[in-house]
Amino acid sequence: MTDRPARAEISFRFRGRDVSLKGFPPDRMLLDWLREEAGARGTKEGCAEGDCGACTVVLCRERGRWASYEPVNACILMLGQIDGAELLTVEDLAQGENLHPVQQALVDFHGSQCGFCTPGVVMSLFAHYHDFGDAASRESVNAALAGNLCRCTGYRPIVEAALSVIDGRPSDRFDEDEPQRVAALQALPSGDLFVGDQTSFFAAPATEGSLVALYEAHPDAVLLGGATDVGLWVTKRLQRLRKIIWLGRIAAFNMNLSDGDGVRLGAGSSLQAALGHLASIHSDLLVIMSRFGSWQVRVSGTVGGNIANGSPIGDLAPALIALESRVELRKGGVSREMPLEAFFLGYGKQDRRSSEYVRSLYVPRPRPHQAYRAYKVSKRFDEDISAVMGAFRLDLDGRRVTAARVAYGGMAATPKRAAACEAALIGASLDDPATWEAAKAAIAADFTPLSDMRASAAYRLTVAAQLVTRALTEISGAAVPTRLGELRAAE
Amino acid sequence: MPLSKPTEIPRVPLERETQVVHKPHPHDSARLHVRGMAPYIDDLREPQGMLHLAVGGATAAAGRLVSLDLAAVRAAPGVVAVLSAVDIPGANDIAPAFKDEPLFAFDEILYHGQPLFAVAATERDAARRAAKLARIEIAATPPALSVEDALATGARVLPDYEFGRGDVEAALAAAPHRLEGKFAIGGQEHFYLEGQVSSASPGEGREMNVQASTQDPTEVQHIVARILGIPDAFVNVETRRMGGGFGGKESQACAWAAMAALAAHVTGAPCKIRLDRDDDFILTGKRHAFRDDWRVGFDADGRVSVYEVALNANCGCSADLSPGVVDRAMFHASNCYYLPVARIASRRLKTNIVSATAFRGFGGPQGMIGIERAMEAVARDTGRDALDVRLANLYRPGADQTPYNMKVEDCATLPAILADLAASSDYRARREAVRAFNASSPILKKGLALTPVQFGISFTLIHLNQAGALVHVYSDGSIQLNHGGAEMGQGLFTKVAQVVAEEFGVPLDFVRITATNTAKVPNASPTAASSGTDINGMAARIAAGEVRARMAEFAAQGWGLPLAEIEFREGRVFGGNASMSFGELAKACRLNRVGLSAAGYYKTPDISWDRAHVKGKPFFYFAYGACCAEVAIDTLTGESRVLGADILHDVGSSLNPAIDMGQVEGAFIQGMGWVTTEELVWDGKGRLTTHAPATYKIPVASDTPARFNTRLYLRPNATESLYRSKAVGEPPFMHGIAVFCALLDAVHACAPRGHADLASPATPEAILNAIASLR
Numbered sequence A: 001m002t003d004r005p006a007r008a009e010i011s012f013r014f015r016g017r018d019v020s021l022k023g024f025p026p027d028r029m030l031l032d033w034l035r036e037e038a039g040a041r042g043t044k045e046g047c048a049e050g051d052c053g054a055c056t057v058v059l060c061r062e063r064g065r066w067a068s069y070e071p072v073n074a075c076i077l078m079l080g081q082i083d084g085a086e087l088l089t090v091e092d093l094a095q096g097e098n099l100h101p102v103q104q105a106l107v108d109f110h111g112s113q114c115g116f117c118t119p120g121v122v123m124s125l126f127a128h129y130h131d132f133g134d135a136a137s138r139e140s141v142n143a144a145l146a147g148n149l150c151r152c153t154g155y156r157p158i159v160e161a162a163l164s165v166i167d168g169r170p171s172d173r174f175d176e177d178e179p180q181r182v183a184a185l186q187a188l189p190s191g192d193l194f195v196g197d198q199t200s201f202f203a204a205p206a207t208e209g210s211l212v213a214l215y216e217a218h219p220d221a222v223l224l225g226g227a228t229d230v231g232l233w234v235t236k237r238l239q240r241l242r243k244i245i246w247l248g249r250i251a252a253f254n255m256n257l258s259d260g261d262g263v264r265l266g267a268g269s270s271l272q273a274a275l276g277h278l279a280s281i282h283s284d285l286l287v288i289m290s291r292f293g294s295w296q297v298r299v300s301g302t303v304g305g306n307i308a309n310g311s312p313i314g315d316l317a318p319a320l321i322a323l324e325s326r327v328e329l330r331k332g333g334v335s336r337e338m339p340l341e342a343f344f345l346g347y348g349k350q351d352r353r354s355s356e357y358v359r360s361l362y363v364p365r366p367r368p369h370q371a372y373r374a375y376k377v378s379k380r381f382d383e384d385i386s387a388v389m390g391a392f393r394l395d396l397d398g399r400r401v402t403a404a405r406v407a408y409g410g411m412a413a414t415p416k417r418a419a420a421c422e423a424a425l426i427g428a429s430l431d432d433p434a435t436w437e438a439a440k441a442a443i444a445a446d447f448t449p450l451s452d453m454r455a456s457a458a459y460r461l462t463v464a465a466q467l468v469t470r471a472l473t474e475i476s477g478a479a480v481p482t483r484l485g486e487l488r489a490a491e
Numbered sequence B: 001m002p003l004s005k006p007t008e009i010p011r012v013p014l015e016r017e018t019q020v021v022h023k024p025h026p027h028d029s030a031r032l033h034v035r036g037m038a039p040y041i042d043d044l045r046e047p048q049g050m051l052h053l054a055v056g057g058a059t060a061a062a063g064r065l066v067s068l069d070l071a072a073v074r075a076a077p078g079v080v081a082v083l084s085a086v087d088i089p090g091a092n093d094i095a096p097a098f099k100d101e102p103l104f105a106f107d108e109i110l111y112h113g114q115p116l117f118a119v120a121a122t123e124r125d126a127a128r129r130a131a132k133l134a135r136i137e138i139a140a141t142p143p144a145l146s147v148e149d150a151l152a153t154g155a156r157v158l159p160d161y162e163f164g165r166g167d168v169e170a171a172l173a174a175a176p177h178r179l180e181g182k183f184a185i186g187g188q189e190h191f192y193l194e195g196q197v198s199s200a201s202p203g204e205g206r207e208m209n210v211q212a213s214t215q216d217p218t219e220v221q222h223i224v225a226r227i228l229g230i231p232d233a234f235v236n237v238e239t240r241r242m243g244g245g246f247g248g249k250e251s252q253a254c255a256w257a258a259m260a261a262l263a264a265h266v267t268g269a270p271c272k273i274r275l276d277r278d279d280d281f282i283l284t285g286k287r288h289a290f291r292d293d294w295r296v297g298f299d300a301d302g303r304v305s306v307y308e309v310a311l312n313a314n315c316g317c318s319a320d321l322s323p324g325v326v327d328r329a330m331f332h333a334s335n336c337y338y339l340p341v342a343r344i345a346s347r348r349l350k351t352n353i354v355s356a357t358a359f360r361g362f363g364g365p366q367g368m369i370g371i372e373r374a375m376e377a378v379a380r381d382t383g384r385d386a387l388d389v390r391l392a393n394l395y396r397p398g399a400d401q402t403p404y405n406m407k408v409e410d411c412a413t414l415p416a417i418l419a420d421l422a423a424s425s426d427y428r429a430r431r432e433a434v435r436a437f438n439a440s441s442p443i444l445k446k447g448l449a450l451t452p453v454q455f456g457i458s459f460t461l462i463h464l465n466q467a468g469a470l471v472h473v474y475s476d477g478s479i480q481l482n483h484g485g486a487e488m489g490q491g492l493f494t495k496v497a498q499v500v501a502e503e504f505g506v507p508l509d510f511v512r513i514t515a516t517n518t519a520k521v522p523n524a525s526p527t528a529a530s531s532g533t534d535i536n537g538m539a540a541r542i543a544a545g546e547v548r549a550r551m552a553e554f555a556a557q558g559w560g561l562p563l564a565e566i567e568f569r570e571g572r573v574f575g576g577n578a579s580m581s582f583g584e585l586a587k588a589c590r591l592n593r594v595g596l597s598a599a600g601y602y603k604t605p606d607i608s609w610d611r612a613h614v615k616g617k618p619f620f621y622f623a624y625g626a627c628c629a630e631v632a633i634d635t636l637t638g639e640s641r642v643l644g645a646d647i648l649h650d651v652g653s654s655l656n657p658a659i660d661m662g663q664v665e666g667a668f669i670q671g672m673g674w675v676t677t678e679e680l681v682w683d684g685k686g687r688l689t690t691h692a693p694a695t696y697k698i699p700v701a702s703d704t705p706a707r708f709n710t711r712l713y714l715r716p717n718a719t720e721s722l723y724r725s726k727a728v729g730e731p732p733f734m735h736g737i738a739v740f741c742a743l744l745d746a747v748h749a750c751a752p753r754g755h756a757d758l759a760s761p762a763t764p765e766a767i768l769n770a771i772a773s774l775r
Helices: A030-037 A101-108 A118-135 A138-144 A156-164 A178-186 A208-217 A230-235 A271-279 A283-290 A295-300 A303-309 A316-321 A419-425 A433-446 A457-476 B071-075 B124-131 B147-153 B168-174 B217-228 B251-267 B277-283 B322-331 B364-382 B386-392 B413-424 B427-440 B492-504 B532-559 B582-591 B657-675 B731-748 B764-774
Strands: A010-014 A017-021 A056-063 A066-073 A086-088 A193-197 A200-204 A222-224 A243-246 A256-258 A262-266 A326-331 A334-339 A344-346 A357-364 A370-377 A388-397 A400-409 B051-057 B063-069 B079-084 B115-121 B135-140 B156-165 B177-185 B197-202 B208-212 B235-239 B271-274 B289-298 B304-314 B341-349 B444-457 B466-473 B479-483 B511-513 B567-569 B572-575 B578-581 B597-603 B608-610 B615-617 B621-634 B640-650 B707-713
Touching: A010 A178, A056 A118, A056 A178, A066 A118, A066 A178, A066 A295, A086 A178, A101 A118, A101 A156, A118 A138, A118 A156, A118 A295, A138 A156, A156 B657, A208 A243, A256 A271, A262 A271, A262 A303, A271 A283, A271 A295, A271 A303, A283 A316, A283 A370, A303 A316, A303 A357, A316 A388, A316 A400, A370 A457, A388 A457, A400 A419, A419 A433, A433 A457, A457 B764, B051 B124, B051 B251, B051 B277, B063 B115, B071 B079, B079 B124, B079 B251, B115 B124, B115 B251, B147 B289, B147 B304, B147 B341, B156 B322, B168 B289, B168 B304, B168 B341, B177 B364, B197 B251, B208 B217, B208 B251, B217 B235, B217 B251, B251 B271, B289 B364, B304 B322, B304 B364, B322 B341, B322 B364, B364 B386, B364 B444, B364 B657, B364 B731, B386 B413, B386 B444, B413 B427, B413 B444, B413 B621, B413 B640, B413 B707, B427 B444, B427 B621, B444 B731, B466 B492, B466 B532, B479 B492, B479 B532, B492 B511, B492 B532, B532 B572, B532 B582, B532 B597, B572 B582, B578 B582, B621 B707, B621 B731, B640 B657, B640 B731, B657 B707, B657 B731, B731 B764
Parallel strands: A010 A086, A200 A243, A222 A243, B051 B271, B208 B235, B304 B341, B479 B511, B640 B707
Antiparallel strands: A010 A017, A056 A066, A056 A086, A193 A200, A256 A262, A262 A357, A326 A334, A326 A357, A370 A388, A388 A400, B051 B115, B063 B135, B079 B115, B156 B341, B177 B289, B197 B208, B197 B271, B289 B304, B444 B621, B466 B479, B466 B597, B567 B572, B572 B578, B608 B615, B621 B640
16 A cells, blocks of 8 residues: 555546545446436446447546547446546537537437437447547447447448548547646546445555555455456346455556567556557457457456456457467566466366456467467357357468467367367468368367357357368468458449 | 448429428437437436336246245345235236236246246335345246247147138149248347336326336236226326337337336335346247248249248247237238249247247248248249249239238339349349359358348238327417327337428427327327338328318408418418418417317228138238348358348338338348347246347347448339328338348358258358258
């Protein structure tokens, strides 16, 4: 702990004023606070699990001289997580009868029918308006809307409305008074946060030192990254979380560093912030990360949270295991590092000791003689959990495979390497598909997947093997199309 | 930055210019929607002391309830009352007709999660937590879940029914070619963005005032009255807007309103229930899953001589709206094709899943997709292009009798649409381009299909084809409009207001739209069957016309002019050289004791249906359309993408082309979801495992095809409908069938011969299985 006493209230900006709050239950959700206490019922609840986007609000945070505008799902965001931010909701955008450009465009393009998803759509498009400026495209709008379900319109008018307002850099009143708003955010109190008492609290340490002290004192506390998973423990499982340590205020935790050898991702880095770094490693990681959850989920969800949760289908883990990534864990100021695959012990079980936390992740770049591919297979292209996720790193000597790292998600209780497949790949020739068959057949020895609502075990086994074909076909340089995303309708 | 040109809203070609109708007015609530200022029921400020409800449900899908111990529920913090079957003063019956579904189960368990009790607590969170504390003992029996299970048990919710003509066996024996198949078609969750919600406040005496998110306030009124054991006249139900309905808030809205009303009755406090999304998935009905067992006989040109289909409908645990849904599947089992010999049979199967219910298309899609799938098979078999096979089988003069013995009067519109779309979508050239692509692409395959839709407009339950409206003109000239239809986003209120404004010759903003309310317009039909605008708009036009006639007569007398010379336009009234504002005339009417309010009533003429004798004309007219879809599949994983969709859809002389474009596009995407990513999965115990958007996948923005060209076919309706417009809510849903047929076409591209067994939805797994079935 630092010498200064911790702040006992969260502080944020709302409706143009500083707001301080204490005395709320640690697991209070932002949406519930908005609708039930602040009386702001423009923001809707559609699913209470961060998948439909009806509750999208924008958190404006100061980034040096600038403000960032990040859309988040208020239904699964803990109230405490808006500490230090300006909270913007659908009610903030218009001035009286003067609609914000994205609102006016939605009216002009007939972009609302039942209107229930509309407030969330407005906020995602507002964030997109500020984030993309003249770099906007149909693809960027689709990406911005991947977390906003609309059941009425078919999206075409919404997408066209979003594109119609893009005319150079944003010019709305938020842009005009950004300097003042940034100054107001900078003036908010900072430092360690501890709301509550020793039996029930929402805490946000400002430094790693404070975190260590707090976590040692409360090993039973829940470490909170972005709450994109933990939030559902509350809204769906109806768990009561009494002690929450939110990691979002530790600046050092968010740091991502790239160099020629690899990328070190801070555990607190949002998935969105990690996206660019991972994309620099391989274009497939850009594709995978762009399909990861939704924009709302990526700006909230963290690298560390995704790893520490140990989901058997988490997309990040298999993609990075194939790259020989290592995870750094720390307890009481002492770090240890291990191969990422070794961290996952079993379903929902990781090699993490009491008061130990995931601190960073190191991802080496493939070397020139290594080829890499990663594939996500799901029912829906965007915002879906994989049925199978497969990642491949092959060492090549000319046209021959000399070593292989192959990892899958969705095939076992944990993200897992395919040892038999890896062994069978050694010696395979890129020019002779017959030499790939052993590796494909080995998948059945590597995995005994489950059947569930996403896919049957048989489908998973088949697809896992077929992904070997896809990877080798692509790496071989064969001139056949393999990516649906690159196809267009015939002219 | 390369931005393509935005889609244009077409102008409706008119013989006579209009002022308000046929124009692209925005949705009446659009400016409120975008500001978050359009209130839905859960947004209304709660009255003091309002209680919140949560539901406790069955822990098995079939069996008998042995004991229900609610002591812990009652003792939980915040709990005010716990309600179960014993607390119902009236009848424990929420079924629309057949008394086969209780509000709370008390003996037989019908499905997993079926409500056993409800908790009323001071806070919603407290109610949800308390509802988990019940001790429930059920003597469970193995559930029947699928079509196959039900065919094995033989259980039905209603008797089998069939119609047709000719000797099917003889015709099949005589046909040069024959094919048959069993086609599994999945159901669909509505996924309205606003979940089920209702609130109830006790009034004086035994009155109950209910706010319900429902397409059928009148049915909610009936059910609330039935549960409470009070006359309908004591129950007022109001619905301003729904956050989506799609059929899912017709019968399925009743239980929640009834629970809220029951709790309000028992506690004396206002009570609200808003289902959590997971509960909404588990506790409310969905589109029926079907298995269409079909046989077809045809010649070398693909001309069909005989078609037989057994429509096996998984109706779930009760009849609900299945009588009408499965009948409509039968009516549309022939789509737009003349079948010289036909047998359309249906089985309404009873299973232990939540009762299937209305969903946009109301059975039509499940019937229609069967014959479209058969058309693809015929094309595959004969080697002819599937569009040519379809064209060869269309209704035509002399071959215009449907299997249910209605004559199709308009045999010209659909061929014109098909020709227009085939040209505008460049179907023939793209067929060649797809073939060329497939020849050089071993892993990815493309598919193409152009499919027609012919959808009958009218409730096939004839008595529902009636509507009422109430129009008040106030003495300042402002107008209040009320009718029996409910707004769920489809733009009904906007269109009906346009009709009223047109009648009075006033700008649209003179007309104040008010919430649907059983106290204002009684005995309304559900807003369903695409008929909302047709019938409510007519009733409103009649009401407005009556008031206008009185006003015109008064003006004619005052000015000493013949009635025919009085004209209402641009917010004024003209006669000879005189004119005055509409408001001035309204004021003068009031001062001279001219009545400024009227109730309008309309019933659809010229329709009839004798089900027992398979006779009559169940449809007032047909709405037509066609869609050309291009898709690609990945033969390694079964993943697919819809690359393009070109749609031409018949809306008659559209009342509002902007709203109609939205209906057509939105319906198509919903139909595309139905046949691709939207998969409902129950586990062996009868638990729905796809019960939230994390596991149930409706289309997102990137699923909308990059090539997406929607056009409206804007010729006046040959039938005398409201301003010669056509109903539009459901028909374009079935354009999604083109996507399914294109996916089948892509699967067939994997092998030169053979018929693939592709189930719907064509998930990646279904597509991979279909490819395997070819080899």
